[in-house]
C-alpha cells in the first residue's frame with residue numbers, strides 16, 4: 001500500500017512528503033529543520049535515529065483526524081514489542097508521545113495538507129541517541145538503546161509499516177473503538193493523578209478515560225473535564 005522513499009538529508013520529512021502522492025512514506029537519515037508539536041524543534045542530526053512521515057487520505061467519515069495519533073502510538077509500541085523477547089515498560093502518553101521507563105523516546109506530529117485532503121503523520125523515534133533535556137521539553141528524553149533495547153532502525157521501520165497497514169485498514173473498516181481499547185492498554189498514568197498543560201492554564205485531576213473522539217477525560221474537583229489538546233506532564 002505505501003510507497004517508501006529513502007532520503008539522506010531533508011529540511012523536514014513533513015515538507016518533503018508534499019512532493020509525493022498520497023500513501024507515501026518518506027524516511028530521512030537527517031533533518032535540518034525537524035519540527036515537533038507547538039513549533040518546538042525536533043533535533044534530527046543523528047542518522048542513527050528514525051525520522052519518517054506518512055501521508056494518508058482523510059476522506060473517510062469513520063475516521064477522525066486525531067485517530068491517527070492513537071494508531072501511530074499503538075503501532076510503534078507493537079512494532080518494538082514484536083522485535084524483543086523481554087518485557088518492557090512502554091507506554092502511550094496522551095495525545096502523541098511514546099515513553100519507555102517513563103521517558104520520551106518517540107514523538108508524533110499530525111498535520112493536514114488541506115489542498116490535497118491528506119493527513120501527514122510525522123514520527124520521530126530515538127533509537128540510538130537523544131538530545132539533551134532543554135527547558136522547552138516537558139518530558140525527559142531518552143533513546144531505546146540507553147534503556148537496554150537494542151534494535152536496528154531498519155527493523156523497526158519494517159515492522160512499523162506492516163502493522164500500520166494492517167491497523168489503518170482495520171480503522172477504516174471498523175472505526176475507533178477497538179483502537180481506543182488497545183491504546184488504553186498502554187496508557188501512561190491511567191487512573192492516576194495527572195497535570196495537563198493547556199495554552200494558558202493547567203488542569204489537575206485523575207486520568208479517567210479517553211472518549212470516542214480521542215478527547216482526554218479527567219476527574220477534577222469540579223467534575224469531569226474534557227480536554228481536546230494539551231500536554232500531560
Ligand code: BTN
Nearest residue numbers: 012034035036037052107122124
Ligand atoms: C513531538 O513530540 O512534538 C512530535 C515530534 C515529531 C518529530 C517527527 S521526526 C519526522 C517528522 N518530521 C518532522 O519534522 N517532525 C516529525
